[in-house]
Amino acid sequence: MPVDGRVARGDATRRIVLRRAVDIASVEGLDGLSLGRLAAELELSKSGVFALFGSKEELQLAAVETASAIFAENVVEPTLRVEQGIARLRALCANWLDYSERRVFPGGCFFFNTGAEFDARTGRVHDAVANASRAFAQFIRSTVVEARKAGHLRESVDVNRLAFELHALGRAANADSVMFGGTEPYALARAAITARLDDAAVQ
Amino acid sequence: MPVDGRVARGDATRRIVLRRAVDIASVEGLDGLSLGRLAAELELSKSGVFALFGSKEELQLAAVETASAIFAENVVEPTLRVEQGIARLRALCANWLDYSERRVFPGGCFFFNTGAEFDARTGRVHDAVANASRAFAQFIRSTVVEARKAGHLRESVDVNRLAFELHALGRAANADSVMFGGTEPYALARAAITARLDDAAVQ
């Protein structure tokens, strides 16, 4: 399949723009993104950037998609390479905390920030962010379910509650660390997660 | 002390503006606040609203202060009316979850939203939000310390970690409920908090 050099050029620019866009959005929010600023920082014309996406909303949606891909690459995929069961569940928590702590996005977890920004709004951007958040929450839940099915977790554990708790601890570590700096929040979260999983595990 | 009618009038307007401002900010963020929109909704002149605060940043800082007062009234004060110890700790968690669930602010917890908005920025607004967040985290921690000193919690409990966990569960319930609707997140958080405190309690 021969590539069209014109669209290839456009795609390359789009990628450059989007990589910067998600970084900005993780700090300033998806509304804090502005075409003018984006163009100025990348030394492109505002109208050129605009033409690549067609509207500000499309840019925001594309940014959410780009962030999803980066998130999948850094968190979901390495987790899926671990054997099913409690080992994968532990890996999931560790990978997510590492992803947050490594500042894959300079403002911490992209979806934590944009989620808080759009949680109480309506529209396509809200829906995109909500769907991505829901998908990850479901991923945690299904990983917990797998671990229980594998016989690694006690039958009595409430999977919804355990998934909720693990997700809560991770998000709190991200929030506290970005807000106040330091790595202590991650240490607290790791200790709490370990204790919680040891408690839920058989034996 | 005789009141100055002019200042009294200004203070009254300021109160009206700020009450609306915190509601808007809890949904749209402190940056989403605009003098023009605020003035239009309240049928005041933009310049009049501006003059009351002197700058947009001062308005944002005043909004944070107003939100702090509302938060103290709804969460901290009722908690302090409960006897020290594990009872007060349980009341603190319950009061915070109720405050979030009752939508004292239409966008959920004011400090969750503005915290996520300003966590990775610098400046006076960041500092104000960070200080308010830190103060509440410290309040949770000191309530845990009290409960342990009262002999209601096991000696072995790590107060920093328990405070972190309780705070994490509450914030996650707020986030999930605002994003996806429904009251299930609060039920999950209440169950998790109860279990965690029962586990940490003596006997």
Add this chain to the structure above:
DNA sequence: AATGTATACGAACGATCGTGCTATCTTCTA
């Protein structure tokens, strides 16, 4: 009664926002 102070307004400022329209490149197709 006269002077000063604070609230509140209307109009306008320069800056920036998102969005068009048009022209100029580069690249592919016939």
Add this chain to the structure above:
DNA sequence: TAGAAGATAGCACGATCGTTCGTATACATT
């Protein structure tokens, strides 16, 4: 090699932003 197609730039638009200025009004101080 001519022309179509896509990427990018330049320029201008209406709207909105925070802010400033001048002014009218209400209250306080003298």
